[in-house]
Amino acid sequence: MSSSVEILKEAFFDTDHVFRAKDQTDQYTVGFSDNAQNMWIKFYLITSHSKIIDVKYEVKGCQYLVALALLFTKSIINQDIFSLADFDYQSLVSMIDLPKNRQDRLFLLEDAVKDCINHFERG
Amino acid sequence: MAAALDDDLLGNASSLDHEFGLGASQAIELARQDIAGLINAQTGEIIWTSGATESNNLALLGVCNFKPHDQPLRIVSSYAEHKSVIEPLMDLKRKGHHVELIEPNKHGYLEPTSIEKAMEGGCDLLSCMHINNEIGSVNDIDLIGSMCRERKIIFHVDVAQSNGKLPLDVVKNNIDLMSLSAHKIYGPKGIGALFINQKTVGRLQPLMSGGGQERAIRPGTLATHQIIGMASAYRLAKSSMENDLVHLTECRDHFLRLTNEIKGLMINGDIHNTFPGIVSISLPDLHAESLLFAMDKVAISKGSACSSESDEPSHVLKSMGLGREAIEGTIRVSFGRHTSIEDIETLTQSLKKAVDHLRLLKGGI
Numbered sequence: 001m002s003s004s005v006e007i008l009k010e011a012f013f014d015t016d017h018v019f020r021a022k023d024q025t026d027q028y029t030v031g032f033s034d035n036a037q038n039m040w041i042k043f044y045l046i047t048s049h050s051k052i053i054d055v056k057y058e059v060k061g062c063q064y065l066v067a068l069a070l071l072f073t074k075s076i077i078n079q080d081i082f083s084l085a086d087f088d089y090q091s092l093v094s095m096i097d098l099p100k101n102r103q104d105r106l107f108l109l110e111d112a113v114k115d116c117i118n119h120f121e122r123g
Numbered sequence: 124m125a126a127a128l129d130d131d132l133l134g135n136a137s138s139l140d141h142e143f144g145l146g147a148s149q150a151i152e153l154a155r156q157d158i159a160g161l162i163n164a165q166t167g168e169i170i171w172t173s174g175a176t177e178s179n180n181l182a183l184l185g186v187c188n189f190k191p192h193d194q195p196l197r198i199v200s201s202y203a204e205h206k207s208v209i210e211p212l213m214d215l216k217r218k219g220h221h222v223e224l225i226e227p228n229k230h231g232y233l234e235p236t237s238i239e240k241a242m243e244g245g246c247d248l249l250s251c252m253h254i255n256n257e258i259g260s261v262n263d264i265d266l267i268g269s270m271c272r273e274r275k276i277i278f279h280v281d282v283a284q285s286n287g288k289l290p291l292d293v294v295k296n297n298i299d300l301m302s303l304s305a306h307k308i309y310g311p312k313g314i315g316a317l318f319i320n321q322k323t324v325g326r327l328q329p330l331m332s333g334g335g336q337e338r339a340i341r342p343g344t345l346a347t348h349q350i351i352g353m354a355s356a357y358r359l360a361k362s363s364m365e366n367d368l369v370h371l372t373e374c375r376d377h378f379l380r381l382t383n384e385i386k387g388l389m390i391n392g393d394i395h396n397t398f399p400g401i402v403s404i405s406l407p408d409l410h411a412e413s414l415l416f417a418m419d420k421v422a423i424s425k426g427s428a429c430s431s432e433s434d435e436p437s438h439v440l441k442s443m444g445l446g447r448e449a450i451e452g453t454i455r456v457s458f459g460r461h462t463s464i465e466d467i468e469t470l471t472q473s474l475k476k477a478v479d480h481l482r483l484l485k486g487g488i
Contacts, residue, residue: 012416016483039410049460060409063416066484094336121297 004119011067011096017074019044019056028056029081031116033108038095041112043073047120051083065105067096072109081120084113137336149345154354161357162282162301162417163292164318170337171345174315175283176207177330178302179250181317181341182279186248186300186329187220195220196247196343199238200324202442203227204261208250208281209438210368231443233262238267248277253291254284257439257455258392259401261289268297277324282317283307288367288400299323305349309460310356310475314349317341367460368399374458374467375399381471385478387448391440394412402456403440407448409481417477423456 002010019042021075027046034040041060057071059066071092075082089106092098098105134143136151155166172178187196198210202224209224216222223244225237233251242249249271251262264280271278279300282291287308293301301318305311319327319340327340334342360367382388382404391403406414411425425437436450445453456470 012413013480015483017487021486036447038448054407058484060481060485062410064410066413 007071007091008063008067008096011062011070012063014070017056017070019058023056029116031112031114031119032082033111033115035104035108037061039105039108039123040067041065041069041108043069043112043116045081045116045120047106048079050120052076052079052081061105061108062102063103064096065108068092068098071095081117087113126234135336136347151345151347151350154234154350157354157357157479158303158316159318160359161287161291162303162318163294164173164301165321166322168293168318170319170341171350172315172317173300173313174306175205175281175304175317178304178315178317179205179207179279181327181330182300182319183208183215183248183250184330186220186277186279186324187215187218188328189326192411197221197223197245198248198250199223199225199241199463200250201225201227201233203231203255203258203439204250204252205256205281205283206438208252214252215396216282220362226442227260229257229444230396231255231258231261231391231439232393232396234275235266235270235343238310240288241276242270242276246274246276248279250279250281252281252284253289254282254390254398254401255439256284256401257397257437258403258443259284259397260392260409261285261396261398262300264296271299272297284398284401286408287357288364288398290364291463293318294419305353305356308356308360311352313348314346314353316353363460370460370462371399371458374462374464375402377464377467378402378456378458378471381467391445400458402455402458405445405449406452406454406458406478407446407477407487409452411454413481414452414474417480418470418473421473423454423470425454438485 028044029047030044031043032040037063042058044056045052055077057069057073060068089110093103134141136144136147138144139148151162155169158169159166160287164475172181190196198215198220200208212222223241225233228234241408251267253264254261268278277299278297280298283302283304284307285291286303299320304315328478329342330338331342336345387406387408388404391405415423415425436447437453440450441452
């Protein structure tokens, strides 16, 4: 079993779900959020009805935010988009041993997800 | 240092009744000569402390607390100082002393005109650092010292970054108080010293009480092994200072040549007035913390090691007028006596790889 440091490192360097220029923007439901420290995250969700088929992201921030983006992405594929409103963000905390003074990064995820749901609802 | 932990020097330097204590005391006095010799001070003007942070606290609080309470002092310093200067000054301000902090110029050093202006309203004590720990910018302590001496202002200099690296002369530079550290020049951590000019300052109010060591200005049993370690580091630094400076300049210039092609990279400070051992660079489109995380096999930092736990933007970069994005994307690269040209190449390769990775993450590639 990988340690939290290894998970953090692997997730930080994993670029499989990073949004690329070749990806078609109009296929996606997009959600964005940023904070005063110039960190931001943008999710791109492909859905079929309300089921999430694929997720891409772009991110700028500390290593924890980058790793959270990937871990969150992997955990929501095949979920219903409306179930994200109840997502247990604390489950990500223990995976990478997220320090207390970095836990505000979870708000960024949460806000970007809310933005995705809003865009999805608006069609 | 190892010898100081052997039986011969294991005695308490304050216990002069037996040979072990005497041996330790003699070793400490020899070490004091080494420290004094590097800065052209008298041995009696050197007080051992735990490092530059304590020296800064002792210098500033010690001068102000030595004066009668009903005589508030006027102190001038700058926003670019280390926290171990700024925070004691804030304490003094709360106690009724007048503290004026001036801003450095955009390159991170103090302009004589700003200092002169701040002195106009009256000044009893001026405190500044020699080399800035985040930028490497160098203050002209020779000029500032003469400005202070003309006006009979006590001049305190924090040389934690420059001791053993640049020539220092407390007489020529008109310095009254000087904070010294050991670990920036390969000495042990946890030891430093404060120079107290006997002619102009003489005595300070101690921060602690309960012992007569160090003329009761800094009571407590002296750490013989640490002191000997600091003196050895100073001796080595003195003999290799010129070569070190040439080597650091080569390292810095090589680094700048290799990183020149990184798009958007900004160098903070004026390259002609910065110490070559420190280079501060900003990549405003990236986040410094993740940049460091992405770099392999190198030990570089975001800014000051003393503030690295904090999520707050650097007060030094802020005072130089850098915007939030540039501050968040700033890292400090330091070179040392043992840094090789191969190390610089490893560092720049690692930096370029990290920049590419982070730009891919944010959709820049």
